[in-house]
Amino acid sequence: MNDIEQELIEKLRMTLEKKLPELVGSGISFDDPTVQIWNSVYEQYTSEIRLTIRRNQQIDDALEFYLFKDGQQVISLKEAMDWIASELSKLQIGGL
Secondary structure (H helix, E strand, C coil): CCCCHHHHHHHHHHHHHHHHHHHHCCCCECCCCEEEEEEECCCCCEEEEEEEEEECCCCEEEEEEEEECCCECCCHHHHHHHHHHHHHHHCCCCEE
């Protein structure tokens, strides 16, 4: 995991900690965010961020996006966090 991926994972964890009190009693929880590295060769480095959302301990949805593709960062940290915040704001007892 590189520094940019690590920073994003840390920001995601903090965001999720802030979101959890809103979801108490809803049965919604999150797995720890992960980084999947699809290609570790520098020129082709490709990594995906994944956040699994559970409802009553069953996988309900997953937010996934590339952070790097073919050696290039394809989304900024701000863009990633804005998108995640938007998706998390849709979480309700009725679903995503």
